[in-house]
Amino acid sequence: MTVGSGQVYVVTGGCGFLGSHLVRMLLEHEKNISEIRVFDLHLDESLRTLSNDRVKVRLISGDISRLEDVREALRGSHLVIHTASLVDVWGRVPASKITEVNVTGTMNVLQACKEEEVQYLVYTSSMEVVGPNIHGDHFYRGNEDTEYRIYHKEPYPLSKAKAEKLVLEANGAKIKGGKLLYTCSLRPTGIYGEGHELMKQFHRQGLRTGRCVFRAIPPAIEHGRVYVGNVAWMHLLAARQLQIHPSTLGGQVYFCYDSSPYKSYEDFNMEFLSACGFKIIGSRPLVPYFLLYLLALLNALMQWLLHGFFTYAPILNPYTLAVASTTFTVQTDKAEKHFGYQPLYAWEEAKKRTITWVKSLEVSRKDLKDVGEKGNYCCN
Ligand SMILES: NC(=O)C1=CN([C@@H]2O[C@H](COP(=O)(O)OP(=O)(O)OC[C@H]3O[C@@H](n4cnc5c(N)ncnc54)[C@H](O)[C@@H]3O)[C@@H](O)[C@H]2O)C=CC1
Ligand SMILES: C[C@H](CCCC(C)(C)O)[C@H]1CC[C@H]2[C@@H]3[C@H](O)CC4=CC(=O)CC[C@]4(C)[C@H]3CC[C@]12C
Numbered sequence: 001m002t003v004g005s006g007q008v009y010v011v012t013g014g015c016g017f018l019g020s021h022l023v024r025m026l027l028e029h030e031k032n033i034s035e036i037r038v039f040d041l042h043l044d045e046s047l048r049t050l051s052n053d054r055v056k057v058r059l060i061s062g063d064i065s066r067l068e069d070v071r072e073a074l075r076g077s078h079l080v081i082h083t084a085s086l087v088d089v090w091g092r093v094p095a096s097k098i099t100e101v102n103v104t105g106t107m108n109v110l111q112a113c114k115e116e117e118v119q120y121l122v123y124t125s126s127m128e129v130v131g132p133n134i135h136g137d138h139f140y141r142g143n144e145d146t147e148y149r150i151y152h153k154e155p156y157p158l159s160k161a162k163a164e165k166l167v168l169e170a171n172g173a174k175i176k177g178g179k180l181l182y183t184c185s186l187r188p189t190g191i192y193g194e195g196h197e198l199m200k201q202f203h204r205q206g207l208r209t210g211r212c213v214f215r216a217i218p219p220a221i222e223h224g225r226v227y228v229g230n231v232a233w234m235h236l237l238a239a240r241q242l243q244i245h246p247s248t249l250g251g252q253v254y255f256c257y258d259s260s261p262y263k264s265y266e267d268f269n270m271e272f273l274s275a276c277g278f279k280i281i282g283s284r285p286l287v288p289y290f291l292l293y294l295l296a297l298l299n300a301l302m303q304w305l306l307h308g309f310f311t312y313a314p315i316l317n318p319y320t321l322a323v324a325s326t327t328f329t330v331q332t333d334k335a336e337k338h339f340g341y342q343p344l345y346a347w348e349e350a351k352k353r354t355i356t357w358v359k360s361l362e363v364s365r366k367d368l369k370d371v372g373e374k375g376n377y378c379c380n
Contacts, residue, residue, distance in 0.1 A: 006034035007034065007035075007078040008035040008076060008078050008079075009026060009037070009078065011036060012064055012082045012083060012084035013084030014037075014038030014040055014047070015042060016084070018232065019040070019084070020195065021228045022235055023047055024232075025232040025233060027050055029233070037058045037073055039060045039069075040062075045059070064084045065101055065108065066108070071116055079118065079242075079243065080109060081124070082106065082122070082123050083124040085124070086102060086159075089157075092313045098156055098159050099158075101159075102156075102163050103162045103163050107166060110167065113175060114173065114176060116176075120182050120183075120239065120246075121182070122186065122239050123186070124188070124235070125160055125164040125188075126160045127189045127255065128161075129150075129152075129157060129160050129161040129187060130148055131326070132323050133149050134319075135149060136322065136325070138326055139328045141330065142329070142331070164187075167183045168185060168253070180246075184238055184242055184249045184251065185252070186235060186253075187253060187255045188226050188256040189223075189329075190226070191227075191256075192225050195357070196228070199358065206273060211277050212281050213269075213273065213281065214286050215280055215281060215283070215285050215286055216266065216324075217264050217325055218285055219284075221264045222329045223264060223265040223328060223329070224328055225263075227260060227347075227350035230350070231256045233343070233344040237335075238254065238335075241338070245339070248339075254341075255334070256335075258347070259346060261347065264324075271354075272351070272354050273358065275358065276358060293318070296317050300317050303317070
């Protein structure tokens with residue numbers, strides 16, 4: 001295999017949902033690179049096979065919260081896309097662990113950039129650094145400059161906000177050798193697409209309830225969603241343009257957006273699940289909000305009581321209920337203006353790809369059924 005003398009990119013969290021799409025996107029669309037280093041705690045060996053005669057995909061097993069691991073991975077590289085994170089709003093992992101990975105991990109990436117002379121860093125942030133807040137203030141078609149009461153209490157959004165602040169403050173810092181570090185931050189709304197773990201969970205849950213989804217959130221509450229391929233594409237463009245126009249992109253934040261429709265979280269999921277015969281029951285929530293809130297509180301209480309015995313972490317808790325019940329949608333063209341971003345995938349294509357993947361979940365479950373699992377499967 002002959003590998004050229006292009007740039008070396010490091011993708012932290014490169015084996016995750018977004019990270020693995022990003023690695024494939026870089027391989028297909030970024031002609032200027034000769035090596036992609038995929039840094040992750042848990043390696044996905046299948047990515048290794050993506051190496052071709054132009055680009056080598058190197059898998060590096062490491063822990064972002066260990067500076068030495070990060071330094072080694074960054075040595076001799078040109079640019080880092082830092083997506084590694086613990087994404088947990090359910091209390092599956094202790095808050096201290098979330099901080100260690102998301103905040104200390106990001107400090108390590110910054111430190112390693114400085115020590116290993118890496119000039120460019122693109123950080124994957126989240127809409128959660130802005131909101132929704134616990135006061136239930138709606139963020140309707142907002143942009144990067146929209147004023148909003150930002151209030152963080154939960155470990156995940158708190159950690160993403162701290163990490164983003166560190167990343168932005170580091171823009172323009174001197175690195176070893178005297179050059180400057182340039183950083184920018186991308187804030188996806190709820191990402192969906194092939195490999196989305198939460199969609200798998202909703203699919204499994206729907207099978208258990210006879211392909212019925214019981215409406216819990218009013219349909220008028222809109223939740224911003226963005227296709228994973230477009231989020232990856234935006235990272236690629238930001239990485240490219242950060243090097244060409246560092247003074248424009250450096251220190252900036254960009255919401256990730258595309259042409260996915262504004263809908264409630266449940267109605268949006270139905271765009272895919274309905275292709276597998278799922279039905280949403282009720283045009284309004286079947287359970288009054290206060291009951292749902294009580295249930296969410298009960299779940300939180302159970303989590304607290306069972307703590308130490310096992311991890312009780314259901315999807316519904318007061319925080320996820322608040323997020324799902326508060327409108328958060330973005331409408332902006334900052335990324336287009338600053339680095340020419342336009343979605344690579346139109347909504348129809350993103351939907352088609354996601355439906356194909358959701359249907360493939362049915363096939364794999366059907367295989368299970370054929371070897372003895374109970375169930376009722378059909379898909380149109
Ligand atoms: N999933 C979503 O809807 C959204 C995600 N984001 C952000 O996008 C990024 C990617 O998220 P997803 O792909 O959904 O998550 P994911 O959990 O699929 O991927 C994260 C990756 O980070 C790796 N990782 C975790 N701890 C690590 C450690 N100590 N050292 C090295 N690697 C470690 C994981 O193994 C995983 O492969 C994250 O930064 C997340 O905060 C932002 C907005 C929405
Ligand atoms: C789990 C929530 C849906 C619960 C529906 C109910 C109440 C009927 O059971 C999800 C609703 C909104 C999601 C979050 C949102 O998309 C923003 C996010 C950004 C991130 O950076 C990480 C993931 C998440 C927090 C995402 C998590 C699931 C929801 C809370």
